[in-house]
Structure formats: structure tokens, C-alpha cells
Amino acid sequence: MKVSEFDYELPSELIAQEPVEPRDASRLMVLHRKTQRIEHRIFREIIEYLEPGDLLVLNVSKVIPARLYARKKTGASIEILLIERLEEGIWKCLVRPGQKVKKGTELVIDEDLSAVCLGRGEDGTRILKFQPQDDRLIFEKGRTPLPPYIKNEVPLERYQTVYAKEEGSVAAPTAGLHFTPELIEKLKKKGVQFAEVVLHVGIGTFRPVKVEEVEKHKMHEEFYQVTKETIKKLRETRERGNRIVAVGTTTVRTLETIARLPEQEEYVGKTDLFIYPPFEFKLVDALITNFHLPRSTLLMLVAAFAGKDFVMEAYREAVKRRYRFFSFGDAMLIL
Incomplete structure (x- = not known):
């Protein structure tokens, strides 16, 4: 079909x-x-x-408030979408633009929260370890993960x-x-x-x-x-x-x-x-x-x-x- x-x-x-x-x-x-x-x-x-x-x-x-906005140390903007919790503070994520996030890449969300890429998951995902490893704090910083066709x-x-x-x-x-x-x-x-x-x-x-x-x-x-x-x-x-x-x-x-x-x-x-x-x-x-x-x-x-x-x-x-x-x-x- x-x-x-x-x-x-x-x-x-x-x-x-x-x-x-x-x-x-x-x-x-x-x-x-x-x-x-x-x-x-x-x-x-x-x-x-x-x-x-x-x-x-x-x-x-x-x-969950799964959308986060971060910066690399170079200043490049990165969008993170939490996909699946692997353990406290470690998440499988989609990142955009993906080619800019490799194993070891550090991402800064704000002065209280950062993340490091542990490696790639399947289908283009990345495994991110947040610092501190605190899901409550991650959710506090996150925004509504609206689909891309909703502009508001x-x-x-x-x-x-x-x-x-x-x-x-x-x-x-x-x-x-x-x-x-x-x-x-x-x-x-x-x-x-x-x-x-x-x-x-x-x-x-x-x-x-x-x-x-x-x-x-x-x-x-x-x-x-x-x-x-x-x-x-x-x-x-x-x-x-x-x-x-x-x-x-x-x-x-x-x-x-x-x-x-x-x-x-x-x-x-x-x-x-x-x-x-x-x-x-x-x-x-x-x-x-x-x-x-x-x-x-x-x-x-x-x-x-x-x-x-x-x-x-x-x-x-x-x-x-x-x-x-x-x-x-x-x-x-x-x-």
C-alpha cells in the first residue's frame, strides 16, 4: 500500500x-x-x-516541558528536545542543528544548568547528561514542546x-x-x-x-x-x-x-x-x-x-x- x-x-x-x-x-x-x-x-x-x-x-x-534552548562554548545556539529519560538527569534527546553536537560537546542552558553529550543514540538522537542531574530543575527550565506547525x-x-x-x-x-x-x-x-x-x-x-x-x-x-x-x-x-x-x-x-x-x-x-x-x-x-x-x-x-x-x-x-x-x-x- x-x-x-x-x-x-x-x-x-x-x-x-x-x-x-x-x-x-x-x-x-x-x-x-x-x-x-x-x-x-x-x-x-x-x-x-x-x-x-x-x-x-x-x-x-x-x-513534560521538553524543549530547552542552549549555547555551545562557541556561542552557537542549540535547541534540545527531551525524548526519553534513561536515568535521573540523563536523557535521550533530539538536538538542532545535530551536526554541531558531538560526543563531549558541552551545552550551557543557563548559569544553573548545563549538559554534556555522552554520544549518539539511534535515529539521530543524542544522549545528554545534565549538570546537576536533577529532572525537576531540567523541567523548570524547559518549555512546552509544541509541534512545529503551531507558531504561537x-x-x-x-x-x-x-x-x-x-x-x-x-x-x-x-x-x-x-x-x-x-x-x-x-x-x-x-x-x-x-x-x-x-x-x-x-x-x-x-x-x-x-x-x-x-x-x-x-x-x-x-x-x-x-x-x-x-x-x-x-x-x-x-x-x-x-x-x-x-x-x-x-x-x-x-x-x-x-x-x-x-x-x-x-x-x-x-x-x-x-x-x-x-x-x-x-x-x-x-x-x-x-x-x-x-x-x-x-x-x-x-x-x-x-x-x-x-x-x-x-x-x-x-x-x-x-x-x-x-x-x-x-x-x-x-x-
Whole structure:
């Protein structure tokens, strides 16, 4: 399958530069897979599509302030993006411009914090040892790691879901950005159940698909965790005959990863599961997601879930109706 089959025309003004206020006022496109029908709603109206006993599964990973600005002793500016914590104060990072950072290169963030490059990691990353080796201090100096297509500065808390709690992501699981505490409360009152997973969004988010054929793309591993409590809720939902509704593609990848492993009480590990058409979904019955970049692995996952032709038609419709796209954009519910 060609990556070009997942391309579409997107006018740049439809790339959302800031989030909607309140969060649940964003638009919601509803895709009905059985009837191939499309509806246009507001996100807070999602409550009408969820039944008592349905299970909403949230990724509670929290975005870290992963972007740092440093200088070499020569005065050259270097941008650092924290990717993965290896141990306290030692991080796998992306650095720009990369050719200027070699083993032994010293980087000064400010008078309180510096770093030295210990060497190269895979896929162009660098291993940086910070001085002092204090993650709290590193985070104090860091800024929101917004994607490159967002030109505005946005405070970190607004690039965070209201339920985020496990630090580790370098990009937000954006489908969850539309939920407010009030909407969650209303859903609970209706009898909708909630469960949590963790998947720390990593370097894969920043890496475009560079191959021509979908099958040749390799996903980067990302850390995930599913607790005993969540496993119990998933099992009970299945037994009741209710739906498991994944909030975001990261939740889908976590659930479909554990669905392919031997049964356990709880799961923790790394996943490089790449979901593209055709794919047999074993746990996820419905999906809440945003509108994704052309040719991206996220769009391929959505196409695998709802059917490629239907999804590409929905995206053309979204462009025509001036939906807002990407991280701070509008949402889609696939039933």
C-alpha cells in the first residue's frame, strides 16, 4: 500500500494555532461505520452517543516541558528536545542543528544548568547528561514542546489533558484535550465508566513516514502501562456487552498491543505496534480522535479502524466545512 494514498489537500489556515475555549466547544464530526453516515456536532454533545456501561479509556500520560534552548562554548545556539529519560538527569534527546553536537560537546542552558553529550543514540538522537542531574530543575527550565506547525506560544497546562498525571510524553495525546472536568462528571452521572492507561508519546510523533510503501515503515518503541484495575474494567465491559471507547490513537495502540499478548493481570513494556489497513481490532469498539497530518501513521490507524475510503471522504468533507486540524483542532468520533 502506498503512503501517497493517505495524502490530502489541507489549506494552511485550517491548522489550528490555539485551542478553543472552553475545551468542549470544539466541533465533533461523527462517523457511523455501519451506515457510512457523517454527522456534524459540538464535542460536549458526545454524551448523546455514549451509553451507561460504556467504558471510556483515557491515556493519562502528562506532557513534560521538553524543549530547552542552549549555547555551545562557541556561542552557537542549540535547541534540545527531551525524548526519553534513561536515568535521573540523563536523557535521550533530539538536538538542532545535530551536526554541531558531538560526543563531549558541552551545552550551557543557563548559569544553573548545563549538559554534556555522552554520544549518539539511534535515529539521530543524542544522549545528554545534565549538570546537576536533577529532572525537576531540567523541567523548570524547559518549555512546552509544541509541534512545529503551531507558531504561537501556548502555556503547558493548555497542551495538557485535564486528567494527565504520569509524566513522560513529549507531545500531548490530543484527543483528550476536548474533555473538561464538568463533561467528565456529566458522563459519569449518565453511567459511563472510565479507565486509564499510560502511553508516553515519544520520538515517533516527530518523525514523518519516509518510505513509499506503508508496510516498510518502522514505528519507534514507546513505553506503556495497563494496571490490574483497568484490565478488570475491560473484562467487565466485555461481559456486560458494552463498548470499549478509546480516547485517542495512543490508547488504541496500547489496548491493541495487550490484546496480542498472553493474558496477564497487568502489563508494562514498550510497544512499536503499527496499525494500518487492513487490521483486526480485538479490543477497541469506538474511537475519539483528532484530524491528523497527511501521510501520517495516525491517519493510517484511523483509516484501519473506519475504512480508508470513508475516512478520506470524511477528511475532504472536513476541509470543505472548515474544520480545524491537528493538535488544537476539532475532534472525530467513530462508531
